[in-house]
Amino acid sequence: MKGFLYILECSDGSYYTGSTKELELRLAQHQAGEGANHTKKRLPVKLVYYEEFSRIDEAFYREKQVQGWSRKKKEALIGNRPEDLPLLSKNHTQYPKDFMISMKDEVPEPSVSEPSVPEPSVPEPSAPEPSVPEPSVPEPVEGTTNKIQNNLKELRYEKQ
Incomplete structure (x- = not known):
């Protein structure tokens, strides 16, 4: 049917x-x-x-x-403009500017002025950080498992 x-x-x-x-x-x-x-x-x-x-x-x-579909996309279908359908599938902020101007409805230009872009700031040279000696970790006693010592040893290895 x-x-x-x-x-x-x-x-x-x-x-x-x-x-x-x-x-x-x-x-x-x-x-x-x-x-x-x-x-x-x-x-x-x-x-x-x-x-x-x-x-x-x-x-x-x-x-x-x-x-x-958006209203504009339906209007392209109604107006037999299949070539416009893929462009109108995008989010309205992704429409090319020249395409929007070619549409039947006039699109007013935004009246927002360009924002001023501040000059990039150059970081001031900083003094080198004082070197702090790493604390020494005693080696675990042979034959024992000391979780704290093993954890400290792993942390020291990860830092390197």
């Missing part, structure tokens, strides 16, 4: 993404206020995009995929 993924534009400009077996019937339901709560409160709605699938589960999978 075939299925459809569809995107509606609501009266407030928001998008609603859904899937159905019968696209025309589902659109009529949305327009009559019998659809999802999102569209019910934002009538009238307009079909702006749809895809047809051979099975409803494929349409449902695609619906869930598209629902997770």
Whole structure:
């Protein structure tokens, strides 16, 4: 049984993404206020995009995929700009500047001035640290296991 993924534009400009077996019937339901709560409160709605699938589960999978997309990425899909989709998959802070300017919506330039970078400070030469002689640790007595002496010996070995 075939299925459809569809995107509606609501009266407030928001998008609603859904899937159905019968696209025309589902659109009529949305327009009559019998659809999802999102569209019910934002009538009238307009079909702006749809895809047809051979099975409803494929349409449902695609619906869930598209629902997770940003508004700009949905607009690239609606506007038939598949070449923009990979770029819009990135976090919005990773968009190339020239790409953002080429988008339909104007992106205002940030009004934040460049932060001043302080000059790197050069560390003042410091006096050499006084050498402190290492305490001598007596060797363990042969034939006995002295945990404290063994631990001190290990510490001294790790320091070297």
